[in-house]
Amino acid sequence: MIVVNTDAIPGHRIVEVKGIVQGNTVRAKHAGRDIAAGLKNLVGGELKGYTELLTESRQEAVNRMLNHAQQLGANAIVSVRFTTSSITSGASELYAYGTAVTVVPEGP
Amino acid sequence: MEALFGLAFAVLPALFLLGLGTFMGRSIERKHFADLKRREAAVSHILATQMKTFHQPNSQASPPMMLVSEVVISSDYLKSFVGAIQNFFGGEIYGFQTLLERARREALLRIKEQALERGCDAICCVRLNTAEIGGHDPAQKKTIVMVSLLASGTAYRRGSVEPVLAEAVT
Structure with a gap:
């Protein structure tokens, strides 16, 4: 599956547009990470626990989006976008969406 | 004397944290800035644009x-302490500006490094979004000041050269 966040794929032609595909996940951060982040907040620097949390949520959302595209029989997703929204304190949603399409390689 | 101890007890931890x-x-x-500069030099040949189209794709x-x-x-x-004071009087908060700059440069650098690993030499349609990870809670006094980016x-x-374009010229 080719996944891009542009509208077109060089070397490929879009022959069929299947429609929007999406995947989301709501994740809560846990107390251990909060304590570590609270300490790190005194001296500054990267909050690795929270970065990992974002990475995990993003992978999960993208996987769900890929599954959705596979169900539709697409072989590529174009114009992928991400948004996040906070649900309650300590939990947030990561949403990935794009347009599922069928592409064929362009002849020389 | 006891009052002095009390005062010291209240002020010293705050001073310690400020010093820290x-x-x-x-x-x-x-x-972090030195690290960014060094790593950015290593991926400086990678062209990053935020256009939706591919520039000279192969x-x-x-x-x-x-x-x-x-x-x-x-x-x-x-930064948080000075930021809170500046927040009261208004105006630009310089401490947070460098914080955001570091986060953006780091995020862009990470996608450039991933591109390098995969043998690519250009990135287009770069999007930098702030992410919400549920840090703000009005009921809870202790909020963590942080920047999260996706x-x-x-x-x-x-x-090197588009074959079609080269033909058109000759």
Whole structure:
């Protein structure tokens, strides 16, 4: 599956547009990470626990989006976008969406 | 005498934290800027644009692929303290400006490094979004001051000259 966040794929032609595909996940951060982040907040620097949390949520959302595209029989997703929204304190949603399409390689 | 002890007991931890923020925070920030500069030099040949179109793509190469990176960077005690004071009077908060700059540069750098690993030499459609990870709670007094970013882009390989264009010229 080719996944891009542009509208077109060089070397490929879009022959069929299947429609929007999406995947989301709501994740809560846990107390251990909060304590570590609270300490790190005194001296500054990267909050690795929270970065990992974002990475995990993003992978999960993208996987769900890929599954959705596979169900539709697409072989590529174009114009992928991400948004996040906070649900309650300590939990947030990561949403990935794009347009599922069928592409064929362009002849020389 | 007892009142003096009480005062010292109240003031000393705050002073200690401020000192920690000043020395550790500044040293971490300086190190991060130096690190960014060094790593940016290593990927300086990668062209990053935020256009939706591919600039001189090599259509014979493997198809492009989306890259995503995340980064969460924390403020330090000094920045938060000074920020809170400046927040009261209004105006620009310089401490947080460098915080955001570091986070954006780091996020862009991470997608460039991923592109390098995959043998690509260009990235287009770069999008940098701030991410929500549920840090704000009005009921809870202790909020963590931090910047979280989600960056995405599409990595591809550039061709030297477009064959079609070359034919059109001759």
